[in-house]
Amino acid sequence: ADEEEGSESGSKDGFDDLNSVLAALDPVEPDPAQLSYHALFGIQTAQTIQVLGQIDSNPVQVLVDGGSTLNFIQNRVAQSLGLQSSPSPSLK
Template sequence: MPEPETAELAITELSYNALAGQNSPTTLRFTAFVRGRPIQVLVDGRSTHSFTQSKVAHPLDLPIKAYPRLTVRAGNGTTLRSEGLIRQLPVKFSTHSTTLDVLVLPLFGADLVLGVLWLSNLGPVVFDFRK
């Protein structure tokens, strides 16, 4: 992802499910790894960007680029102040590795939320919601 422009981050939203760490029909949860540490991932079709918790970023000493005025609108109506952006966060899924640009937020739910910007890079996605 290129350096984010102010306009690109102007509408940044985190769904209530992602904020609270709750499952819903629009989310999928699984385990991934960052620097060998297991993390809980929530794929959320109602969040705009990808987010990680401060409590994940700091112990792993991940470099955070500050965006001092960046706020994220949460699904419960509040706004959260982002600590900044981690560029090229290495994430290992069960059989796949990737790097992600993620915003750092004071979350309490999942360790990593993958939003619509990440989903849009996948192309068509088929998901059996009964299973």
């Protein structure tokens, strides 16, 4: 019965205790946002790959850049797909 009570005291998925321990051992500090020059201008390099994708059955071109930490979509593409966007802080 004690084991059952212990398992019920956590969250439904049972990961709350583990997540608390991991957070205490390795606090995560966010890295500053980075956007490579190549990604900004859509230039392919050894760190980038251009692939075709789909958003709601609409074909889109995706530039994946291993040097960037941010994701962007062109305003005209977002509007044509009916996607909401939010402004991001300017990059330095």
